[in-house]
Amino acid sequence: MDYNQLKIRILSLFELTKEFDSLKIRQLLATDTALKLTDKAVEMALLRYWRQGLLSRSRRAGRFQYALTERGLARKEWLLKN
Secondary structure (H helix, E strand, O other): OOOOHHHHHHHHOOOOOOEEEHHHHHHHHHOOOOOOOOHHHHHHHHHHHHHOOOEEEEEEOOEEEEEEOHHHHHHHHHHHHO
């Protein structure tokens, strides 16, 4: 898998007004048969993107809810162009 392929795929799930919990993100990624990812790999990717400021997160009902930040939107657009 290309280095940025997972980043593009995860960031493309979001719009600025959408939030997903980690379980929903894993379910959405599981529909892509080209990506064979473990739950741990997805959770680590989400953690990295949160640390990079690409996603925001808040804890609700015992799960993290992730949303795209302005920085994440800019990165997604840049990755899709290049």
